[in-house]
Amino acid sequence: MARFVVEMVFETQDERLDEVRPAHRRYWEELAARGVLLGGGLYTDESGGLMLCEAADGSALRRLVDGDPYVRGKLVRSVKIREWHVLVGDLTTPAGREPEPQQLGFTMGSGAGSLISRIENGPRITRAAVAAGARALTAHEHRIAELIVRGKTNREIAGQFRVSVRAVELHITSIYRKLGINRRAQLASALAA
Numbered sequence: 001m002a003r004f005v006v007e008m009v010f011e012t013q014d015e016r017l018d019e020v021r022p023a024h025r026r027y028w029e030e031l032a033a034r035g036v037l038l039g040g041g042l043y044t045d046e047s048g049g050l051m052l053c054e055a056a057d058g059s060a061l062r063r064l065v066d067g068d069p070y071v072r073g074k075l076v077r078s079v080k081i082r083e084w085h086v087l088v089g090d091l092t093t094p095a096g097r098e099p100e101p102q103q104l105g106f107t108m109g110s111g112a113g114s115l116i117s118r119i120e121n122g123p124r125i126t127r128a129a130v131a132a133g134a135r136a137l138t139a140h141e142h143r144i145a146e147l148i149v150r151g152k153t154n155r156e157i158a159g160q161f162r163v164s165v166r167a168v169e170l171h172i173t174s175i176y177r178k179l180g181i182n183r184r185a186q187l188a189s190a191l192a193a
Helices: 016-033 058-066 112-120 127-136 139-149 154-161 165-179 184-192
Strands: 002-010 037-042 048-055 076-084
Touching (some): 002 058, 016 037, 139 154, 139 165, 139 184, 154 165
Antiparallel strands (some): 002 076, 037 048
16 A cells, blocks of 8 residues: 545635535445545645555555545646655555554544544553654644643634634544543643653
């Protein structure tokens, strides 16, 4: 399996984007559940976005990208797929071992109770790993973490970034996984580490 960065630039003037957005989101949520989509997000102006994906090869991923409702509806101005090698961060697994669902920190389509249970029952991480995790947070994850520390709710954060509450929950799960924590109350001290 190889990792790829997919960049999509949307036809921002097309009014159909809002109509097709739920189908686009469901499509990628299903790919996340299958382990293809590892992470991603929109640019702040919502003109496009980046996704980190894992696939057997570039042509297999291209076929999946071509199935995206935005691409099928010709609502994408351009798509770039580039193979990506991790140099820094926590995106690798021990040799010969596939990541288990609890290590990913979330399962798409699960309820909040299941999500919290999966985080709480996940692997325990050392203080050194927490410090490494804080460095591995993306800029967007840092922004979300700062808002959480300031006491913002998931709904307020979603409103600020104009995304769904579910998208915020997925980012928070990623933050918790990288920092080795399982509650908001632990976030400030984990970031300070």
